Amino acid sequence: MKTDIEIAQGAQMLPIEQVAANAGIDQNLLEYYGRVKAKIDIGPLRSQPRKGRLILVTAINPTPAGEGKTTTSVGLADALKRLEKNVLLCLREPSLGPVFGVKGGAAGGGYAQVVPMEDINLHFTGDFHAIGAANNLLAAMLDNHIQQGNALGIDPKKITWRRCVDMNDRQLRNIVDGLGGRMQGVPREDGFDITVASEIMAVLCLATDLKDLKQRLARIIVGYTYDDKPVTAADLKAQGAMAALLKDAIKPNLVQTLENTPALVHGGPFANIAHGCNSVAATDTALKLADYVVTEAGFGADLGAEKFLDIKCRALGTHPDAVVIVATVRALKHHGGSARGDLGKEDLEALERGLPNLLRHVDNLKNTFHLPCVVAVNVFPTDTEAELKLVERKCKELGVNVALSEVWAKGGEGGIALAREVLRLCGAPRLDEFTYAYPDNTSLQGKLNAIVGRVYGGKQAKLTPKAQQQWKRLFDLGFGDLPVCVAKTQYSFSDDPALLGAPEGFDVTVRDLKVCAGAGFIVALTGDIMTMPGLPKVPAAEKIDVDENGVISGLF
Numbered sequence: 321m322k323t324d325i326e327i328a329q330g331a332q333m334l335p336i337e338q339v340a341a342n343a344g345i346d347q348n349l350l351e352y353y354g355r356v357k358a359k360i361d362i363g364p365l366r367s368q369p370r371k372g373r374l375i376l377v378t379a380i381n382p383t384p385a386g387e388g389k390t391t392t393s394v395g396l397a398d399a400l401k402r403l404e405k406n407v408l409l410c411l412r413e414p415s416l417g418p419v420f421g422v423k424g425g426a427a428g429g430g431y432a433q434v435v436p437m438e439d440i441n442l443h444f445t446g447d448f449h450a451i452g453a454a455n456n457l458l459a460a461m462l463d464n465h466i467q468q469g470n471a472l473g474i475d476p477k478k479i480t481w482r483r484c485v486d487m488n489d490r491q492l493r494n495i496v497d498g499l500g501g502r503m504q505g506v507p508r509e510d511g512f513d514i515t516v517a518s519e520i521m522a523v524l525c526l527a528t529d530l531k532d533l534k535q536r537l538a539r540i541i542v543g544y545t546y547d548d549k550p551v552t553a554a555d556l557k558a559q560g561a562m563a564a565l566l567k568d569a570i571k572p573n574l575v576q577t578l579e580n581t582p583a584l585v586h587g588g589p590f591a592n593i594a595h596g597c598n599s600v601a602a603t604d605t606a607l608k609l610a611d612y613v614v615t616e617a618g619f620g621a622d623l624g625a626e627k628f629l630d631i632k633c634r635a636l637g638t639h640p641d642a643v644v645i646v647a648t649v650r651a652l653k654h655h656g657g658s659a660r661g662d663l664g665k666e667d668l669e670a671l672e673r674g675l676p677n678l679l680r681h682v683d684n685l686k687n688t689f690h691l692p693c694v695v696a697v698n699v700f701p702t703d704t705e706a707e708l709k710l711v712e713r714k715c716k717e718l719g720v721n722v723a724l725s726e727v728w729a730k731g732g733e734g735g736i737a738l739a740r741e742v743l744r745l746c747g748a749p750r751l752d753e754f755t756y757a758y759p760d761n762t763s764l765q766g767k768l769n770a771i772v773g774r775v776y777g778g779k780q781a782k783l784t785p786k787a788q789q790q791w792k793r794l795f796d797l798g799f800g801d802l803p804v805c806v807a808k809t810q811y812s813f814s815d816d817p818a819l820l821g822a823p824e825g826f827d828v829t830v831r832d833l834k835v836c837a838g839a840g841f842i843v844a845l846t847g848d849i850m851t852m853p854g855l856p857k858v859p860a861a862e863k864i865d866v867d868e869n870g871v872i873s874g875l876f
Contacts (some may be wrong), residue, residue: 324876328437331578340574343408343582344609348596351571353445356436359571360584362605366529371467372408372607374745376640377616377696378625378685379732380678381820382810384664385440385650388429388698388728389616392646392735395432395727396696397614397744398579399735403743408610409583411436411596412618413448413573414441415516415590417488420861425876430728432735433813434575434583438872448486448515448588451568454537454562455484455518462542462551463498466506466690471544472555474599476508478833482851486515490854517593517851518560523841526635527597533570534563540838550797552837572602579732582610591618592810593851595627595841600636607638612746616651619810621645626775629689631803631841641692641743643685644738646725647678649703649711654819664702672708675714676822680777680813682720688774690752692745696725696738731856760801764791767804768830768844776813778826781844783833790833799835799842808846815847840855 322330336358337347352361377393384581390411397409407715409433427434434440443449448488466474485492492512498505516519519540527533538554545551553559572586584606587599596618597603604748606613617624625643633639649671650663656674678695685693695715697708712722724740725736758770768781783791794800808829809844814826832845855861863874 324390324425325437325873327431327578328427328433328435329871331435333435333576334580336576339576339580339582341611341871342580343574345574348576351568356575357439357445358574359568360574360605362601363529363604365608368608369609370604370638372610372613373641374603374607374638375614375642375644375742375746376628377614377644377646378621378623378681379646379801380651380681381620381621381622381812383651383654383656384660385648387646387648387651389646390426390643391429391432391728392696392725392738393614393616394428394434394577395725395735396644396738397581397583398432398577398732399727399739400612400742401579401612402579402732402736403739405743406530406583406611408606408613409577409581410598410602410606410613410615411583411585411586413444413585413615414830415443415487415514415588416427416450417514418515418849419875420855420859420864421488421853422856422860429876431578431731432727433578434585435578436575438820438875440575440585441875444585445573447569447573447586451518451520451524452484452486452515454514454565455520457458457562457565458540458542458553458556458558459483460558462820463505465556472551473547474543474551475490475546478504478548479508479543481540482511484513484515484518488514488762488853488855490852493850493852494784511852513851516588516590519836519839520566521587521589522594522836524566525595525597526839527570528600528604530563530567530570531641533566534559536838536840537562538838541835543856548793556656570601572599572605589618590622591627593807593849594626595631595805597628597632600632602804603636614810621685622775622813623808625685625808626757626771627805630758634756634803635840642742643743644693644696645678645685645693646696646698647683647711648698648700649707650700652678652711666704666707667707668710672711675711676820677820678711679714679718679823682715682718684775686718686720688755688757690755692748692750693719693720694738694745696726697722698725712720737739738795764795764800764804764842768828771804771806772828777822777824778814778828781828781830783830787830787833793831794842798836801836802835803841804844805841806844806846807849807851809849817847821870866875
């Protein structure tokens with residue numbers, strides 16, 4: 321059996337100008353990065369009206385058994401193309417951290433991938449490096465301002481801006497820098513986040529154009545003065561230079577699937593520590609070019625989909641026409657307590673215990689957000705007919721159909737049934753109007769309680785005394801109306817990764833609140849969530865190599 325990278329390296333890719341032409345993109349708007357990659361100058365497209373139907377792909381809470389959300393997204397787009405639909409795929413860019421860590425690449429899998437897979441997973445067009453450079457320029461200008469006399473009166477103990485690097489490096493989570501004497505800087509506690517957790521990433525993904533980007537960068541709060549007033553990037557006169565570093569990164573990247581379906585791969589915030597969606601610019605552009613736009617949100621629907629709907633859709637000014645919820649029988653049995661070594665064996669009791677995880681996600685999308693949805697079961701050879709029938713029956717009890725997906729093994733052909741159901745949902749009359757999990761004019765506590773109660777299935781959100789003080793400060797500063805971005809474990813509806821399935825009656829403890837004034841939301845940190853992950857005991861990097869001809873192996 322071929323590996324993902326072997327399948328990708330055997331792909332027959334079209335020249336990128338032909339992919340662009342097939343997507344209705346004028347060749348003059350392309351900025352080439354080799355033969356099969358390009359950035360798009362979307363300026364001339366901004367005046368065009370949107371015409372596309374938006375399809376969101378999300379999933380159950382992830383497990384070690386795997387779900388295949390990106391693979392399903394790619395296969396669905398290819399299937400829609402096979403049905404002669406004008407379709408564009410919109411995905412996030414992979415972070416180097418997971419690529420070299422435990423998760424691996426994020427370009428799909430099997431015969432449902434975006435290519436060139438190696439480039440997309442490694443550096444790509446340099447967007448993440450530009451984001452890291454802009455983030456660290458702001459950090460350098462902040463520390464330099466303090467070193468050069470500190471005219472703004474910045475309190476070094478109240479600095480909130482951290483440096484970043486696109487790598488899992490736990491050693492950099494908490495550091496002391498500025499050592500070595502007066503000319504080497506002001507000694508202070510500092511730290512690094514992974515690039516995808518940087519507010520610059522969120523800003524880039526929510527900005528509509530370069531002007532909006534610069535305005536958002538200017539609003540970023542980097543710390544507070546001795547008399548507790550916020551200090552922004554604009555106060556440091558940093559936004560212009562930061563925007564200059566990001567002038568190319570804000571342009572969406574055009575690539576293709578193995579079946580030559582056009583794909584915009586742009587931006588990459590994690591959904592467990594940020595809002596987890598690709599860029600507004602890419603999605604908006606796709607909606608103007610295609611009749612159907614397939615996009616995904618990170619991790620499970622409690623994280624990625626909730627943030628897509630409550631944060632990105634507010635910025636985008638639209639909402640999905642249909643939602644696909646990806647699940648596997650294996651993952652559901654894991655949620656039901658089945659041991660990892662037994663997931664290949666029929667176990668209807670474990671499946672029955674694990675199904676509530678899927679059913680809560682289905683119920684949320686259908687009855688909290690009022691969106692039509694379909695469950696895509698990513699089929700494994702070990703799945704039995706009885707197990708698949710059980711999943712189908714339970715979903716139909718909620719009024720939602722199930723489509724079996726075999727896109728990993730068959731590409732677009734294996735997603736035809738799913739594509740037909742998505743088209744049916746997009747064309748069916750809407751019985752209910754889309755609603756957010758909370759209205760705009762709700763208090764922070766109200767927003768958090770709505771997410772915990774209406775999406776997670778818990779009881780309430782509890783703020784620690786520290787978080788309560790932070791909220792009072794943020795409210796007094798005028799940030800009370802911003803949406804909330806909950807940073808929590810992806811493995812559970814709760815803030816405890818060990819609570820699998822569909823737990824009830826739990827509280828979610830918010831230990832820290834941080835305003836991302838440029839992105840336009842408040843981050844609520846819960847549990848042990850880290851903004852700088854670490855490498856596992858056996859990193860994926862140990863298996864990656866390149867030969868004397870530049871051919872990469874072991875990437876995925």
